[in-house]
Amino acid sequence: MPSINDLKKDMTGFIQKQLQDNPKTVDKIIDNVCKNDDKMKTIMKTILSFLFIGLLPCALFPERTVPLPEGVPTGYGLVYAQDFKTSSPLEAFVATDKRVWKWGKDDDHGYIEHFGKSKYAYKVRSPYNIALIKDIEVKDFVLEVQLQQTGKEYGHRDMCIFYNFQDRSHFYYTHIASVTDNHAHNCFIVNDKPRTKISHETTKGHKWGSKDWHDVRLVREHASGKIEVYVNDTKKPIMRAIDKTFDWGRIGFGSFDDTGRVRNIRLYAPESRKSKAGDPFVEGRK
Numbered sequence: 543m544p545s546i547n548d549l550k551k552d553m554t555g556f557i558q559k560q561l562q563d564n565p566k567t568v569d570k571i572i573d574n575v576c577k578n579d580d581k582m583k584t585i586m587k588t589i590l591s592f593l594f595i596g597l598l599p600c601a602l603f604p605e606r607t608v609p610l611p612e613g614v615p616t617g618y619g620l621v622y623a624q625d626f627k628t629s630s631p632l633e634a635f636v637a638t639d640k641r642v643w644k645w646g647k648d649d650d651h652g653y654i655e656h657f658g659k660s661k662y663a664y665k666v667r668s669p670y671n672i673a674l675i676k677d678i679e680v681k682d683f684v685l686e687v688q689l690q691q692t693g694k695e696y697g698h699r700d701m702c703i704f705y706n707f708q709d710r711s712h713f714y715y716t717h718i719a720s721v722t723d724n725h726a727h728n729c730f731i732v733n734d735k736p737r738t739k740i741s742h743e744t745t746k747g748h749k750w751g752s753k754d755w756h757d758v759r760l761v762r763e764h765a766s767g768k769i770e771v772y773v774n775d776t777k778k779p780i781m782r783a784i785d786k787t788f789d790w791g792r793i794g795f796g797s798f799d800d801t802g803r804v805r806n807i808r809l810y811a812p813e814s815r816k817s818k819a820g821d822p823f824v825e826g827r828k
Contacts, residue, residue, distance in 0.1 A: 561821045563710075571817065580815055591791070597826075613759070613776050614684045614810045622678050622793075624810035626652030637673040638662040638796075653805035655692070656796055658817040662826045665711045667736035673804075676817065681789045682813040685760045689718075689795075690803040691750035699719040701802045703760055706791035710822045714740075714788060716760060716771050716781065717735035717798060720746040729769050729783040747814050748773060749774070755805070762788050791810060792817055 562725040610618060624631055632654055637643050639660030646655050660670045667772035689701045700719040707713040711734050719727040728736040728745050750756070767784040795804045 544813045549757070551655050551741055564753050569685055586802050593715075610810065611684075611686065611762065611776075613761075613810075615812075618684065618809065618810040619812075621680065621683075621811045621814040622675065622807065623767045624807040625676075626654055628652065632706075635673040635794075636821050636823065638670060638826060642671065643673055648803075651805055652698075653690075653803045655801070655803045657692075657801050661676075661801050662823065664826060666732060666734060668710075668713075668715075668732045669704075669715060669796060669798040671795050671796035671799065672702075672704055672823070673796055674704065674707055674792045674822075675807075675809075676792075678809075678810040678814050679790045679792055679817045679819075680789075680809065680814050681762075683760075683762050683793075683809055684760075685762075685793060686806075686808040686810075687804060688755045688806045689758055689760050690753070690755045691797075691800065692802050693800040695720065696802075697723075697747075698798070699785075700726065700800050701750075702796050702798060703758065704794035704796065705760065705762060706788035707822075708788055708791050708793060709819070712766050712788065712828060713791065714769070714770075714785070718748050718773065718780075720750065720772070727781075729771065729781050731785060731787060733787060740785045742784065743779075745780045748780065753775050790815065792819065809819065 551651050552758055567794065616817065622823040626645060632643065632645050633816050634656070637660070639662050641658050641724065642656055642658040643656050646653055656671045656673070656699060662670050664670070685703065686707070687703070691699060691701050694701055698719050698721070700717050702715050702717050704713055704715045710817050711732060714734050715732070716729050722744050724729060724739050728739045728741040759776055767786040769783040769785065770779040771781040772779050793809060
């Protein structure tokens with residue numbers, strides 16, 4: 543007869559497989575069970591996220607709760623986590639051009655990679671390579687992710703994070719590049735006109751290196767308008783901006799027109815909601 547621990551392992555393995563292979567089905571189950579209770583939906587998805595990334599003690603044994611990372615405000619919870627253990631989670635993203643995105647593995651770490659320039663026509667000048675998390679929206683959040691830039695060195699060599707994304711002409715993005723100027727290595731707003739710099743503080747640029755992974759944290763508070771960006775150091779931001787234009791929206795990753803990789807996504811927020819926005823890039827693919 544199997545032991546209790548063996549049964550727990552089997553149960554956890556089954557749930558993790560369902561989360562990986564059938565994320566839409568799991569979302570539908572949660573929506574049906576929780577109905578219109580957004581708070582309960584957030585709690586359920588947080589617990590399932592813990593199971594998905596292997597933090598079983600946090601979900602099954604409250605006395606061993608895994609603490610929030612330093613700097614994440616009290617009242618926030620983990621609302622999304624993605625380790626890309628298989629290629630299946632790539633289907634949980636909507637991209638400007640999915641043909642230039644693929645799944646890969648490096649030193650037992652899964653990632654998604656954009657390896658070419660998207661065939662996409664923006665409505666107003668803004669980045670080409672964008673992949674958004676399909677089904678979740680947040681307003682206030684702390685995002686942690688690892689990025690690797692795979693292109694050649696030049697001034698605007700970049701990776702981007704997109705947030706509070708409303709549609710393809712209304713969103714924020716942070717452009718982390720080798721050299722700063724009015725079009726690079728800054729926080730930008732796209733508000734029905736070409737991207738505009740909103741940073742009031744930024745460093746001179748960021749050295750991506752050749753094969754290095756970089757720990758990025760982005761903090762957003764809508765009420766105050768605060769945007770802070772940290773790279774490889776959670777104490778000192780490389781960029782600061784203040785803007786209150788956009789509230790709820792999706793999160794995404796990519797580049798203006800370069801190549802790179804994304805892994806180990808963690809999204810913390812006081813609340814989240816299911817996105818009903820659909821595919822915002824259809825017109826740009828025509």
